[in-house]
Amino acid sequence: YSFGREPEVAARAAERLEIDYPVVLDPDFAVWRQYGNKGWPGRYLFDRGGRLRYIHYGEGDYLDAERAIGEALHELDEDLELPHPLEPVRPEDAEGVLLEPQTADVALPAERERLELVRDWIDGEDYIEAADAGGAATVRWSGGEAWAVLSGDAIEPGLYESDGTVVADDPGLRLHGFQFTPAPPALSGFPLEA
Numbered sequence: 049y050s051f052g053r054e055p056e057v058a059a060r061a062a063e064r065l066e067i068d069y070p071v072v073l074d075p076d077f078a079v080w081r082q083y084g085n086k087g088w089p090g091r092y093l094f095d096r097g098g099r100l101r102y103i104h105y106g107e108g109d110y111l112d113a114e115r116a117i118g119e120a121l122h123e124l125d126e127d128l129e130l131p132h133p134l135e136p137v138r139p140e141d142a143e144g145v146l147l148e149p150q151t152a153d154v155a156l157p158a159e160r161e162r163l164e165l166v167r168d169w170i171d172g173e174d175y176i177e178a179a180d181a182g183g184a185a186t187v188r189w190s191g192g193e194a195w196a197v198l199s200g201d202a203i204e205p206g207l208y209e210s211d212g213t214v215v216a217d218d219p220g221l222r223l224h225g226f227q228f229t230p231a232p233p234a235l236s237g238f239p240l241e242a
Contacts, residue, residue, distance in 0.1 A: 049224045050174050051205035095120045150191030154226040163187050175224040178216030186213040192231035197224035
């Protein structure tokens with residue numbers, strides 16, 4: 049999202065999340081190109097000596113990633129006890145895993161037709177912005193959890209838990225989109241209505 053290009057926003061997020069290792073911003077994709085990255089996400093695991101130990105492009109392969117991390121940690125401390133990796137929980141992680149499908153994420157402004165909007169919302173680079181207080185945006189969704197990606201002068205940029213509706217307390221609230229997580233079998237969020 050566009051707010052992720054701002055060093056101050058990234059620094060506040062790193063502090064809030066207690067990330068004490070270096071964080072690189074790459075808004076112009078210079079590092080992306082230097083590594084010849086072939087997909088999103090691209091995961092690279094380097095050891096303490098700076099050697100590339102593992103690489104994977106795209107989703108999936110989480111078990112092998114966990115194993116590579118464990119191997120690198122055991123080289124530092126062979127007696128280190130690590131928890132067993134989680135079993136696959138999504139169909140893309142292993143065949144036969146069943147989850148109720150979640151609603152596809154909403155990217156704005158391109159997919160604003162998927163929202164029910166109250167009052168005026170103005171299209172921006174990668175968001176829609178409430179023109180005045182009381183503006184609301186609602187998405188119908190199904191899944192485990194819904195998250196709104198928000199920014200603006202009166203709010204710290206980031207993910208906010210949502211029930212599928214965002215209401216602007218002040219003008220200038222920016223809604224970048226909604227993200228959804230799947231529900232395990234027998235659990236559901238708010239079902240889609242016909």
